Amino acid sequence: xxxxxxxxxxxxxxxxxxxxxxxxxxxxxxxxxxxxxxxxxxxxxxxxxxxxxxxxxxxxxxxxxxxxxxxxxxxxxxxxxxxxxxxxxxxxxxxxxxxxxxxxxxxxxxxxxxxxxxxxxxxxxxxxxxxxxxxxxxxxxxxxxxxxxxxxxxxxxxxxxxxxxxxxxxxxxxxxxxxxxxxxxxxxxxxxxxxxxxxxxxxxxxxxxxxxxxxxxxxxxxxxxxxxxxxxxxxxxxxxxxxxxxxxxxxxxxxxxxxxxxxxxxxxxxxxxxxxxxxxxxxxxxxxxxxxxxxxxxxxxxxxxxxxxxxxxxxxxxxxxxxxxxxxxxxxxxxxxxxxxxxxxxxxxxxxxxxxxxxxxxxxxxxxxxxxxxxxxxxxxxxxxxxxxxxxxxxxxxxxxxxxxxxxxxxxxxxxxxxxxxxxxxxxxxxxxxxxxxxxxxxxxxxxxxxxxxxxxxxxxxxxxxxxxxxxxxxxxxxxxxxxxxxxxxxxxxxxxxxxxxxxxxxxxxxxxxxxxxxxxxxxxxxxxxxxxxxxxxxxxxxxxxxxxxxxxxxxxxxxxxxxxxxxxxxxxxxxxxxxxxxxxxxxxxxxxxxxxxxxxxxxxxxxxxxxxxxxxxxxxxxxxxxxxxxxxxxxxxxxx
Numbered sequence: 275x276x277x278x279x280x281x282x283x284x285x286x287x288x289x290x291x292x293x294x295x296x297x298x299x300x301x302x303x304x305x306x307x308x309x310x311x312x313x314x315x316x317x318x319x320x321x322x323x324x325x326x327x328x329x330x331x332x333x334x335x336x337x338x339x340x341x342x343x344x345x346x347x348x349x350x351x352x353x354x355x356x357x358x359x360x361x362x363x364x365x366x367x368x369x370x371x372x373x374x375x376x377x378x379x380x381x382x383x384x385x386x387x388x389x390x391x392x393x394x395x396x397x398x399x400x401x402x403x404x405x406x407x408x409x410x411x412x413x414x415x416x417x418x419x420x421x422x423x424x425x426x427x428x429x430x431x432x433x434x435x436x437x438x439x440x441x442x443x444x445x446x447x448x449x450x451x452x453x454x455x456x457x458x459x460x461x462x463x464x465x466x467x468x469x470x471x472x473x474x475x476x477x478x479x480x481x482x483x484x485x486x487x488x489x490x491x492x493x494x495x496x497x498x499x500x501x502x503x504x505x506x507x508x509x510x511x512x513x514x515x516x517x518x519x520x521x522x523x524x525x526x527x528x529x530x531x532x533x534x535x536x537x538x539x540x541x542x543x544x545x546x547x548x549x550x551x552x553x554x555x556x557x558x559x560x561x562x563x564x565x566x567x568x569x570x571x572x573x574x575x576x577x578x579x580x581x582x583x584x585x586x587x588x589x590x591x592x593x594x595x596x597x598x599x600x601x602x603x604x605x606x607x608x609x610x611x612x613x614x615x616x617x618x619x620x621x622x623x624x625x626x627x628x629x630x631x632x633x634x635x636x637x638x639x640x641x642x643x644x645x646x647x648x649x650x651x652x653x654x655x656x657x658x659x660x661x662x663x664x665x666x667x668x669x670x671x672x673x674x675x676x677x678x679x680x681x682x683x684x685x686x687x688x689x690x691x692x693x694x695x696x697x698x699x700x701x702x703x704x705x706x707x708x709x710x711x712x713x714x715x716x717x718x719x720x721x722x723x724x725x726x727x728x729x730x731x732x733x734x735x736x737x738x739x740x741x742x743x744x745x746x747x748x749x750x751x752x753x754x755x756x757x758x759x760x761x762x763x764x765x766x767x768x769x770x771x772x773x774x775x776x777x778x779x780x781x782x783x784x785x786x787x788x789x790x791x792x793x794x795x796x797x798x799x800x801x802x803x804x805x806x807x808x809x810x811x812x813x814x815x816x817x818x819x820x821x822x823x824x825x826x827x828x829x830x831x832x833x834x835x836x837x838x839x840x841x842x843x844x845x846x847x848x849x850x851x852x853x854x855x856x857x858x859x860x861x862x863x864x865x866x867x868x869x870x871x872x873x874x875x876x877x878x879x880x881x882x883x884x885x886x887x888x889x890x891x892x893x894x895x896x897x898x899x900x901x902x903x904x905x906x907x908x909x910x911x912x913x914x915x
Contacts, residue, residue: 304382304386304433306334306445306450307333307334307433307444310386310433311330311457313385313386314338315457317382317426318340319465320344321344321346323342323343323344323425324467324468324484325468325471326342326468326471327340327341328472328473329473330474333450333451333454335433337430338390339430341427342427343423343425344425345398345425346401346404346426348398352407353414353417355383356392356412384412386430387409388411388412389434389436390434391408391409391430391431392408392428393409394408395420396425397423397425398424399424403422404419405420406419411436446832446833448829452829456531458472460568462491462495463568464541466488467484480494488518488519489501492568497774498772499772500566500774503521503522504519504567505522505612507567507569508604514571516569517570518567518570519568520569520604520608520609521565521567526564528563528564529564530564532567533548533564533565534567534568534569535569536570537578538572538573539570539572540580541587543588544589547598550602551569551605552564552565554604555605555609565605571597571601573597578591578592717730717731717732717872718730719868722741722862723738726742726859734895734896735895735899737891737893739875740891741859741868743888743889743890744881744884745871746849746886747878747881747883748856748874748875749855749856750852750884751880753852757848760792761792761809761811762808763808764806768805769805770798770802770803771802771818772802773802773818773821773822774801775800775801777822778800778802778803781803784828785797788821788824792809793807793817793820793821794806795821809851809855812851812854812855815854820854823846824846827842827847845885848885
């Protein structure tokens with residue numbers, strides 16, 4: 275058989291035209307609208323501006339405009355600033371290490387003008403007129419003197435209009451907008467003395483006048499509740515100083531987006547520094563939960579290189595481990611100080627009055643009744659017929675435990691199909707010891723172990739069932755089976771929950787998505803939503819955590835196709851709903867509840883694991899038990915014990 279070989283002849287080396295080379299170079303600096311905006315804002319900061327207004331359209335793809343009241347530029351500098359390699363900061367390369375400014379009407383403007391239609395209006399303080407330039411592909415189309423206010427107004431429209439190959443890689447408007455918001459938050463935190471305004475689609479979204487301290491700025495940008503959970507952090511050595519705001523142990527986020535790190539007052543995106551920040555919360559936050567905060571790392575300029583990245587988003591330290599260690603120490607020290615302060619306040623509180631017996635009987639009698647079964651007696655029939663309740667009608671702790679451990683099972687299963695015998699028909703199916711009930715061998719229900727696992731005896735050994743994982747799987751499969759038609763209950767008093775403004779914006783855009791999952795809500799102001807109905811199985815669950823997590827997933831999957839987005843959301847959201855609604859480790863279950871759990875698990879698909887992949891059950895073989903007691907050897911000797 276003959277094989278054809280395609281011969282590729284090398285072309286002669288040619289020098290690219292300047293305007294084409296400029297487009298390629300621009301791609302290193304301007305990858306997306308947020309990169310372009312960063313360059314413009316840093317120019318405005320270096321110009322000594324005290325007021326900066328930002329206007330965005332279509333996530334920056336249609337328009338980015340920055341207006342500042344800085345020093346402005348002369349007509350000569352205005353023309354020169356769009357030239358490649360023009361700068362006011364250095365005259366030779368050795369000065370790079372000493373640069374403390376961000377950028378000044380040079381370096382990046384040539385790249386920006388190469389990929390967007392750029393219009394610049396600028397005026398120096400003492401000048402009679404300002405200068406207006408319109409630049410496309412680095413060619414000055416118009417240059418005229420105009421009447422203008424002091425400062426600079428620069429607009430960049432239709433980013434990558436001349437580079438279709440790059441333009442098609444821009445993300446959806448929401449994704450690009452979130453990148454711009456992150457940049458805006460970072461610069462506001464780094465420059466609390468500056469008046470920032472952010473507009474999107476001609477609407478003012480953030481108005482941040484100057485503040486006296488970082489805590490006030492944080493409160494401007496984020497919701498009031500988050501601001502209350504921030505604490506001061508400060509730590510310094512002869513090598514580095516670390517200071518800022520960090521969240522306390524009560525604040526838990528589902529992503530790392532609220533961690534801001536600055537090196538010599540420059541915002542950086544450094545994974546190693548972020549990991550060091552998170553390590554400061556080791557043994558403080560549960561797995562997959564993240565803190566928030568902003569830290570400013572200050573050290574000698576000779577100890578850090580800020581020019582290793584084209585967009586200066588990353589830095590290189592001479593001694594990175596020392597910096598990471600001090601970041602972790604700063605956070606740990608701040609958390610320890612807060613805890614010590616709280617303990618000191620607790621000690622000085624007035625001791626409570628002794629408990630007085632009531633008409634219900636002596637306290638000891640009540641306690642004995644409550645702890646005998648884990649919770650006080652509860653009427654399931656009455657609970658199932660309970661009308662919608664408001665958030666004001668809060669049950670006591672005992673009733674909450676019942677609602678969680680018992681009623682969730684009642685709402686999510688065919689509660690009336692319980693059996694009077696403790697014999698449950700099932701089969702032993704082994705997958706590396708992971709099993710689930712079926713219908714051939716007999717199990718005898720022994721009871722609960724540690725209020726977490728159900729113990730069943732069967733011929734092959736001891737069967738252990740994780741009550742939470744099993745109930746999670748049951749609920750998950752039921753949610754999937756009734757997708758779009760989940761049983762829900764209207765709240766007599768709609769619940770109003772406060773979120774960050776950017777979260778509310780995402781929620782408002784996806785009201786129909788939440789409705790598919792039984793959560794009916796609507797926007798209630800700029801920073802709140804109103805919940806009008808909830809799935810029956812979640813009526814006693816705090817929905818704010820589920821909604822916050824859903825917002826994170828919406829952002830994460832925003833760039834997927836419609837069908838793929840729906841699949842990811844269904845899997846993630848139903849798994850989270852099932853986890854929140856399922857009985858928990860530590861909940862006491864009655865015989866009937868345990869039996870019903872086994873029956874429903876037997877009817878459920880994929881019953882070997884919960885939606886998150888944990889096994890629901892485990893079989894400890896009788897042979898393994900005998901080996902532990904050395905009964906195999908003794909049986910060989912025919913010794914009867």
